[in-house]
Amino acid sequence: MFWTVTLELLNGLATTFQIFIFTLIFALPLGLLLALGTMNKWKPLRFLLQVLIWVIRGTPLMLQLIIIFYGPGLWLGHNIWKGNEAGRITATVVAFSINYACYFSVIFRGGIEGVPAGQREAGQVLGMTRSQIFFKVTLLQMVKRVVPPLSNEVITLVKDTSLARIIAAYELTFAGYSFMKSAGITWPLFYTGVFYLVFVGLLTLLFNFVEKKLSYFR
């Protein structure tokens, strides 16, 4: 029984991990673009993005997931997501990427604005272009500043993947829960918890490592 449960949970973990990693791959750069957008000189753009961030941060991720997964089928008459596991994972990644990009953008903006204006001015008087100043001067200082708040969000993301169950994606929590439903046993639920703990534990080690790597400057 233990092995059956373990294999099923590993199966669920595969889905959880895919949602997690693809969300990060899309949401991190998108968040940075959004952050730069919210700092743009052009007011209408800033306003538009602020409304977007307000809506996304102001409504439940589960609700957004339901709308993104079922919405297209109901409005367009045909579902753009495939009906299989891959389709459900894709829809989840889209919903999660938009949601997390909004949270990330606020963290990134804080990180960029936290770099003293003198750094940019020092770059300017040395004849650097705006993009050189961003990539060679500001970016790494920003990264250093955002690692702690970012680690919070990333750890939350691990556990938020369980929301994908609402559109029947067979992720980790769903896998653990299925044994309670089918066989009436509860210990797999705790075993599922251990999977999350190990996942988050590894991430914590990774973030500690990154923080340490970036501690060579102040």
Place this chain on the structure above:
Amino acid sequence: MAILEVKNIEKHFGNTKVLEDVGFSLEEGKALAIIGSSGSGKTTLLRCLNFLETPDRGTISVKGEVLFDGSAPHAGKEKELRRKRLHFGLVFQSFHLFPQYTALENVMLAEELLAREREGYKRNKRDIQEEIRRHGAELLDRMGLKERMDHYPHQLSGGQQQRVAIARALALKPDILCFDEPTSALDPELTGEVLKVIRSLAQQKTTMVIVTHEMAFARDVADQVIFMDGGVVVEAGESHQVIDHPREERTRQFLSRY
């Protein structure tokens, strides 16, 4: 002929006039000190020279070329503005070294980035980089920081950081080197080592504009001094004359506090 010519500079922040009809000229190889109390417009004037602020009126010319004209402000693109900036170097009051780079990397960075725009950079990349490294090391050596080249800014004292900042500003060989209260963030001991470096630059005929509160230093090192108050130039002249025998009552009042 003067290397730097500044005429009728006027600058407002909102409704507050911070500079009014400011002008001066500077010969090549000479040092000019700008003195005056806080809020007199000294720093703003320096920032105008480095294009960190845009004056509302007036002209700035270097070697006879008009770099800024208030009647047609910054008509050029970013590229043009960058080229104009390179006539000036600026050393900030609080250094603003890039914390993620070593002393040597701080000095080399801008020169490396600029070299990428040179023709044939890709082909001679290694030679060019070697050359830039040698130049950076030599500058730091001149600042007395030979042993500190691979240190990060936070591992250096304030005086050492400021000397790295001076080397960084010199790396692009500006026509005019500007200092914005270069020793105001330093304790008296560290102030001495920075002033010594600036003094030696003056002996090597570096053209400089120095905003400072160190009166004795201004008198000894600068050739000319201008005293500013309330956004206008109250008195300008040869440094010993202005500081030892000021003509204006307002200058006398200011200097009596030192």
